[in-house]
Amino acid sequence: MDFIKFDVGNVVMVTGGRNTGRVGVIKNREKHKGSFETIHVEDSMGHQFATRMGNVFTIGKGNKPWVSLPKGNGIKLSIIEEQRRRDFIAQATANA
Secondary structure, three states: OOOOOOOOOOEEEEOOOOOOOOOOEEEEEEEEOOOOOOEEEEEOOOOOEEEEEEHHEEEOOEEEEEOOOOOOOOOOOOOOHHHHHHHHHHHHHHHO
């Protein structure tokens, strides 16, 4: 049976905290004595964020996930990007 190590460069999904549902690649891992370990993650859009190690789950080796990703591929859009997307969809359905 195969397994995925929790190493830099592997694909992770955030399962807790403010970034829940986001998917990205581990860029850095900080160990703090007496405190939480911090993981720095970069998503496929190039946005970087940090979260606690307990909030992430490895789902792939290298840049390739071993599981199918949810709708949107784990990308978190800004409020403006979400609004533009909704407007575009509404306009496309009105013209059809």
